[in-house]
Amino acid sequence: MDLRLIRRLIWDKFHDRTTYVLAIFVGTLINLYGQLLVPWFRGYGDPFFMFYLEFYKQPSITIFSVFLGYAFPFCVGIYSSVATRYKNRRVESIADFPDRKPDPVFRAAQDGQLVEVGAATRAFFDKHQIDCAQKILGQETWEEIVTGKRAESGTTVYFAQEDVNFLITHAPTENNEINIYLSRLPG
DSSP: OOHHHHHHHHHHHHTOHHHHHHHHHHHHHHHIIIIIIHHHHTTOSOHHHHHHHHHHHOHHHHHHHHHHHHHHHHHHHHHHHHHHHHHTHHHHHHHTHHHHOSSOEEEEOTTSBEEEEOHHHHHHHHHTTOOBTHHHHOHHHHHHHHHTOSOSEEEEEEETTTTEEEEEEEEEOTTSOEEEEEEEOOO
16 A cells, blocks of 8 residues: 555645535535434424524534534545545556657557647647658558558657657557557667
């Protein structure tokens, strides 16, 4: 169990405005139901007057019960959010991989048209006016990838505009698109 990650997730949730909005909304519903509607349903008379009497006789218990109405959804909201994010941390980190990787990562259709592009890749492609896979990999390399004649990894391509060699790794997707991962080679 990664306690530093859990602390960071809790800290993030404390800084999320929706945590408090949800706690206030649900806490208000809980308090309205418990403090006003239940006494009214049971026929105890005016629920506002009954709440006033309870507050007058036992203010600390009344304040504590109102507080619990807000604390419960607050704690449950934080717990459920942190537990869900902790369980899905691998999926979450994989999902933002294309946006964080500095080298180009993209998905292309069989004809080379870009389907998905990460944020860093989008900036790189915009800088070099790349709008299809062939413009970075070359027509021949792309055809070999599409036809399966090129190995899934270990191939390099030279990109003259940056004077850099990229190691190409590719993987087909279930819908006949191709994920392309380029890694800048030193030197």
